[in-house]
Amino acid sequence: MRRLGALLAAGLAVCALALLPAxxxxxxxxxxxxxxxxxxxxxxxxxxxxxxxxxxxxxxMLLVCGQNMIGGTNSCANADGTAVSVAEDGRFTARLPVVAPPKPCPCVVNVTSVNGDQSTVATALKITDHPVAELPAESGTARLAMLTGVRLEGDDGVLTWFGAPPSRKFKVTVGNLGSAPVKDPVFQLGTAHGVFAPLWEEVRWKGTIPPGGKAEIALDTALTAGAYGDYTISLKYGETVVATQPWGVDRPYGVLLFWGLLLLVIPAAVFRIGMAVVDKVRPRTPGASGRHRGARLPDAAAAVTARLPRIPAVRGPAPAGSQPPAGSPQTTTAVLPWFTPDSAPGTAPQASAPSENRSTTKGP
Structure with a gap:
């Protein structure tokens, strides 16, 4: 009996899981x-x-709609819709009656947030015995309007500091206020420098914006190389400008540093090349040695000094009884020819000793 009770409990649990909603x-x-x-x-x-x-x-708000909700809520069973609040964790559960929409299938269950960010999600639903027809050609007008979130994203790199073109990603959230979806819209990005008029360029965004829906548009924009100053980026759809954003670009100081170094390096290099050419083509003295012109100066000075005459130095009378030390060599001092022996540099006049035979003069 216990085994039979366990089997019955397991079967009831499986049936309960099967009957639970997905x-x-x-x-x-x-x-x-x-x-x-x-x-x-x-x-x-x-x-x-x-x-x-x-x-x-x-x-x-939950609605059952036909024709994939083409044409807006006119194809939905608006009187039999259901409204429910979303919990703290972003979940909700609602019971929705299945009624015949005013338009044939393909049918969808359309869920739209009434307040908040107005998100919309449509899920396919097949209604038994409800007629099915081909989808009509989409008609109506599309009208995009800027909602919020206009910004430029991106940073400058090292190459931009040296004059590379600065680039950003232009982002804006737009909404479709018309009755027809917008597929792969073509926008125009305008770039204006200072007070000048913007230059427009066509760019295409891949995607579809349903009626009453919204989407974040992200487009790449870039300036010319070496650009700096105050710029304004504008976004136009059709003939209407939907968003503008200022953009301040710093001066590429790396370019100024590069040109400053270049103005110093090139004259120095030209000077070194010129000196090397002059050193190569100048005439050389036979027998001269050395890698530098200053290396031959000691040889020339020695040759001039060798040609000068040697003049014996004038010495004063030696003191009585003094003998020159034995073995001491006699040295001579070279005197330049334009100096007299008495006026030679380093020679001081010597006082002569009084003579023994000199008569003395006495007074009367």
């Missing part, structure tokens, strides 16, 4: 997502709608 899918990258308990339902029944990743404490 768990809501996790929103990728924090984006709103919606799952349905049934992919096909008959008219007059109810389905469970689970949402994840929605802004907390916001109100969402």
């Amino acid at each position: 768990a809501p899918a996790t929103a990728a990258d924090g984006k709103p997502a919606v799952t349905l308990s049934l992919q096909e339902a008959a008219k007059g029944t109810e389905i469970t709608v689970n949402g994840t990743g929605w802004p907390a404490k916001t109100l969402v």
